[in-house]
Amino acid sequence: MTRYESVMSYLSTRNARTFTRLERERAGITVPIVAAGESVFVTTSPEIEQLVGQWRLLLTEDSEDGDMAQMRFADYAWRNRFGVPSKAALAFAEIVGEIDIEGDRRRFSLSIKPGPEFPRIVPGRRYLLHPAFTDFNTDRVIGRLREIDQAGAASVTTVLTSPHSLLGPRTALKGPVRKEIERLLKRRERRDCFTASQPAGRAQPHHRQPADACMGPSGHREDTFPCPCSSDTA
Numbered sequence: 702m703t704r705y706e707s708v709m710s711y712l713s714t715r716n717a718r719t720f721t722r723l724e725r726e727r728a729g730i731t732v733p734i735v736a737a738g739e740s741v742f743v744t745t746s747p748e749i750e751q752l753v754g755q756w757r758l759l760l761t762e763d764s765e766d767g768d769m770a771q772m773r774f775a776d777y778a779w780r781n782r783f784g785v786p787s788k789a790a791l792a793f794a795e796i797v798g799e800i801d802i803e804g805d806r807r808r809f810s811l812s813i814k815p816g817p818e819f820p821r822i823v824p825g826r827r828y829l830l831h832p833a834f835t836d837f838n839t840d841r842v843i844g845r846l847r848e849i850d851q852a853g854a855a856s857v858t859t860v861l862t863s864p865h866s867l868l869g870p871r872t873a874l875k876g877p878v879r880k881e882i883e884r885l886l887k888r889r890e891r892r893d894c895f896t897a898s899q900p901a902g903r904a905q906p907h908h909r910q911p912a913d914a915c916m917g918p919s920g921h922r923e924d925t926f927p928c929p930c931s932s933d934t935a
Contacts, residue, residue: 707839711777714834718771725831732830733763739822743808749830750807753796757835760794760813762820763827767791770818776834789816794830 717730725731729748737743752758759774761767770790779786785793792815801808813822822828 703839703842707780707836708777710836711780711834714832715776718831722768730832734828734830736822736824736826736828737808738824740810740813741808742811742828743806745805745807747807749796749809750800752830752832753800755832756795757833758794758796759831759833760792760811760819761790761829761831763829767829771829771831774833780834780836781840785814785816785819787817790818790820791816792819793833 717728718725720728720730722731726733726746729746729751732744732746732748732752734742734744734746734749759771761771767790774786774789774791785791792813794811794813797810797812799809
């Protein structure tokens with residue numbers, strides 16, 4: 702599931718960059734900018750503010766070659782690498798500092814890590830900023846789950862299906878893993894509408910509720926079943 706979510710996020714980012722130039726600009730996926738210096742740029746697009754905080758953006762020239770370069774970029778293969786592909790005619794970029802607003806123009810600075818084939822920045826030339834997919838966590842999470850499996854203390858299946866069994870005093874699970882399981886159990890209890898007094902009484906028989914305590918799916922009163930979210934259930 703972790704890998705699946707990572708791949709789906711990658712595909713969402715990657716597919717958005719395959720739209721036409723006009724579609725991408727209208728949707729705010731691609732932001733057109735103009736160089737005002739080696740690392741200073743200006744734009745009239747308010748979408749630039751949505752890119753603040755994204756440490757990896759793709760910077761290309763506003764040209765057919767630049768568009769081909771961003772479409773050829775292999776996001777998933779480079780999802781957790783810091784270097785730029787050796788034959789890429791693009792650069793990795795990140796907005797640094799604040800964006801200065803001057804009328805309808807926005808001025809900002811970029812930290813740029815160019816690829817070997819990326820042309821030199823020329824003031825007055827038009828460029829494009831594109832989103833890029835990054836993921837430094839999935840491989841670490843899967844690796845940790847494999848460690849748990851190999852340790853023999855508890856399989857990943859046990860972590861998912863019976864987390865309560867891993868919190869006994871004799872369990873080998875300690876530290877961050879134990880804390881994470883405890884956090885997930887608390888989330889499950891909140892999701893299932895349990896109050897502070899209810900977890901200990903889940904095994905107790907439920908008392909019949911008043912006729913107006915719960916409403917059935919059709920909107921009619923259900924006086925034969927207890928309300929699972931009532932504080933009087935336990």
